[in-house]
Amino acid sequence: MDISFYSSFxxxxxxxxxxxGGSWATAIVKMLLDNAKAKSKIFWYMRSPENIAHILKxxxxxxxxxxAGLDVSRLALTNCxxxxxxxxxxxxxxxxxxFLKKALEKLTEPLSKKLVVSAIKGIIPNDNLIVGEYFxxxxxxxxxxxxxxxxxxxxxxxxxxxLSYLTIASKNLENAKLVASLIETRYIxxxxxxxxxxxxxxxxxxxxxxxxxxxxxxxxxxxxxxxALISKAIQEMNHFLEAVDNQPRNIxxxxxxxxxxxxxxxQFSRNRTFGxxxxxxxxxxxxxxxxxxxxxxxxxxxxxxxxxxxxxxxxPICTAAFHILYEGISPALEINLLSQSxx
Numbered sequence: 001m002d003i004s005f006y007s008s009f010x011x012x013x014x015x016x017x018x019x020x021g022g023s024w025a026t027a028i029v030k031m032l033l034d035n036a037k038a039k040s041k042i043f044w045y046m047r048s049p050e051n052i053a054h055i056l057k058x059x060x061x062x063x064x065x066x067x068a069g070l071d072v073s074r075l076a077l078t079n080c081x082x083x084x085x086x087x088x089x090x091x092x093x094x095x096x097x098x099f100l101k102k103a104l105e106k107l108t109e110p111l112s113k114k115l116v117v118s119a120i121k122g123i124i125p126n127d128n129l130i131v132g133e134y135f136x137x138x139x140x141x142x143x144x145x146x147x148x149x150x151x152x153x154x155x156x157x158x159x160x161x162x163l164s165y166l167t168i169a170s171k172n173l174e175n176a177k178l179v180a181s182l183i184e185t186r187y188i189x190x191x192x193x194x195x196x197x198x199x200x201x202x203x204x205x206x207x208x209x210x211x212x213x214x215x216x217x218x219x220x221x222x223x224x225x226x227x228a229l230i231s232k233a234i235q236e237m238n239h240f241l242e243a244v245d246n247q248p249r250n251i252x253x254x255x256x257x258x259x260x261x262x263x264x265x266x267q268f269s270r271n272r273t274f275g276x277x278x279x280x281x282x283x284x285x286x287x288x289x290x291x292x293x294x295x296x297x298x299x300x301x302x303x304x305x306x307x308x309x310x311x312x313x314x315x316p317i318c319t320a321a322f323h324i325l326y327e328g329i330s331p332a333l334e335i336n337l338l339s340q341s342x343x
Contacts, residue, residue, distance in 0.1 A: 014040060016182060017088035019081065019103070021046025023064035023293075025094035027155035028119055029075070030068045034185040043076045045084035047103075052077045068159035085109040090117065090179065092149070096294040097122025097131060111139040117147040117168075117179055121203035122296040123303035130200040144172040147179055148196050150203045151255045152262035153188075154269070161187045167255035169193040193255065197245040202237055202256045207297035208304065208321050209233035210263035211275035212338075215324065215331050218279020221339075228342045229317070230264050236317055240304075243311045271297040278324065279331050301325050316341055 118131035153164040170176040180190035274295035277287040323329035
């Protein structure tokens with residue numbers, strides 16, 4: 001089977017699996033269920049059998065965006081990752097990057113013949129690979145059968161069915177169109193792109209920038225400074241993307257700038273929340289424990305620093321984040337130094 005060459009997206013009912021049990025995985029499941037055209041069963045892998053039992057009985061995830069009702073008649077829930085992979089053609093991964101390797105330890109089914117889609121906005125720690133690269137290098141997935149879902153879209157607003165925008169990227173544009181067709185709903189608008197690596201790296205960096213916006217807010221800087229900081233951040237993102245994957249892209253599109261803005265300013269942004277706590281004096285550990293959710297920007301900060309050791313690009317915001325989070329430098333000092341470099 002070569003899913004790259006489907007002539008019609010709805011000639012058959014595509015078998016889709018969502019891998020992950022958190023808020024974003026739940027939001028993606030809701031999109032798939034609410035799609036007006038695709039009526040096939042959706043496989044859903046999550047670790048917890050207790051959560052599976054709760055969803056089947058109460059029709060919502062007990063821990064994440066529990067207000068989102070789910071049509072369980074179309075769900076095949078399992079806590080065996082092999083079952084979900086074996087039965088599906090399209091795999092959408094929505095597990096925090098820091099825990100992806102652990103989640104895949106029990107996987108024995110091959111991925112090389114699947115369309116593998118990352119909805120993960122992070123980098124694999126230690127490997128320093130964006131998720132698409134990780135599946136290509138470690139699991140032998142053809143680069144044309146790797147996709148990315150990204151854009152300014154918080155899971156909490158999906159639960160509320162508020163209009164949101166997502167971009168699906170793949171080197172094979174037909175694969176991107178296929179995935180877009182499956183997640184589009186009356187409240188989800190989609191576009192497609194071939195800029196898979198630029199979109200992945202941009203999604204990683206915007207988490208760091210949002211974290212730093214939170215740090216500034218926690219210290220006491222206002223909206224005026226944060227607007228200037230985010231203006232600086234999109235320039236920094238663009239410089240980095242041009243260095244690591246130079247190709248035509250409009251950095252002002254929603255998948256780059258829009259995603260940065262919503263993550264830097266939204267009340268639902270866990271990276272901003274995490275940074276705000278750091279700015280208020282929390283230690284990294286205490287902030288992580290109190291949030292009980294993953295702020296991808298924390299892990300991404302070290303990864304981007306190590307990747308940038310190869311390119312030596314001037315990344316003042318990312319460097320300041322590394323100093324604060326990993327070297328214990330005063331947040332107030334680092335933000336003050338940044339404020340002097342912003343035009």
